[in-house]
Amino acid sequence: MEIIKLxxxxxxxxxxxxxxxxxxxxxxxxxxxEFVSIMGPSGCGKSTLLNIIGLLDxxxxxxxxxxxxxxADMNDSQLxxxxxxxxxxxxxxxxxxxSLNVSENVALPLVYRHGVSASERHKLVDDVLxxxxxxxxxxxxxxxxxxxxxxxxxxxxxxxxxxxxxLADEPTGNLDSKMGQxxxxxxxxxxxxxxxxxxxxxxxxxxxxxxDRIIRFFDGRQVE
Numbered sequence: 502m503e504i505i506k507l508x509x510x511x512x513x514x515x516x517x518x519x520x521x522x523x524x525x526x527x528x529x530x531x532x533x534x535e536f537v538s539i540m541g542p543s544g545c546g547k548s549t550l551l552n553i554i555g556l557l558d559x560x561x562x563x564x565x566x567x568x569x570x571x572x573a574d575m576n577d578s579q580l581x582x583x584x585x586x587x588x589x590x591x592x593x594x595x596x597x598x599x600s601l602n603v604s605e606n607v608a609l610p611l612v613y614r615h616g617v618s619a620s621e622r623h624k625l626v627d628d629v630l631x632x633x634x635x636x637x638x639x640x641x642x643x644x645x646x647x648x649x650x651x652x653x654x655x656x657x658x659x660x661x662x663x664x665x666x667x668l669a670d671e672p673t674g675n676l677d678s679k680m681g682q683x684x685x686x687x688x689x690x691x692x693x694x695x696x697x698x699x700x701x702x703x704x705x706x707x708x709x710x711x712x713d714r715i716i717r718f719f720d721g722r723q724v725e
Contacts, residue, residue: 503566504665504698505531505554510563512549512721523549525721527563533665536692536699538709541718547702548670550718554700555668556584568665585614589659593671595651597643597658604630604639607657614662629657633687649680656687660697667691669701673708685711 512524524546531537539547552558553565556572565572568587575583589610597606604626611622630636633653643651652672659667669688673681685708691697701712709715717725 502533503530504533504568506566508564510560513561523721527723531698531700533698534696536712538712538715539702540709540715545718546721547718551668551670551702555588555590556580585610587664587666589664589667591655591659591669591672593674595655597651597654599643602640602642603635603654606654607661609658610662625661629661633657648676649683652676652684660691665698667697667699669699671702673705
């Protein structure tokens with residue numbers, strides 16, 4: 502079953518002076534439980550594609566179907582609720598809030614989810630921090646952590662709400678090779694053990710070859 506389906510997707514950014522075609526006629530099917538890598542040179546549309554899949558942006562034309570739901574049929578509040586429940590994000594720069602400790606950063610997706618009590622939220626956060634080996638760091642601020650630890654916190658935040666889909670944008674880009682491999686090992690466990698669908702943008706060919714499939718982009722077009 503396709504959990505992500507893009508059909509004839511185009512994305513155009515316009516200003517008064519210039520028009521930029523970021524994605525051109527993208528047709529993409531990703532099956533539930535796949536671990537897919539998106540590769541291509543800088544500026545080829547990889548992050549734009551991830552933002553559209555993650556419902557952070559909308560296509561100029563074409564259709565996006567996530568978990569058998571047409572996203573164009575949802576209003577902004579419905580999109581936010583759907584994204585919160587079903588999609589987790591991991592970014593190259595971590596995007597942790599410096600003034601919040603590890604536990605508070607990880608809890609953020611649950612704070613904005615209706616129907617999750619404080620006690621349930623604390624249990625879910627504790628469980629995911631224990632799983633990722635971060636229980637002893639739960640009161641630390643991001644500035645007190647290594648890059649690898651920050652990325653593990655970001656992964657914990659991405660999965661604490663049990664999303665079906667995890668989108669990772671250059672998740673090892675700011676890490677050394679050892680820490681990068683640790684992050685890749687975590688992503689593979691989330692895919693194989695939990696059955697989560699993972700879409701990862703990367704420039705690392707070796708890491709991409711460890712995933713189920715590589716999709717290559719060039720100048721906004723899917724070339725492989």
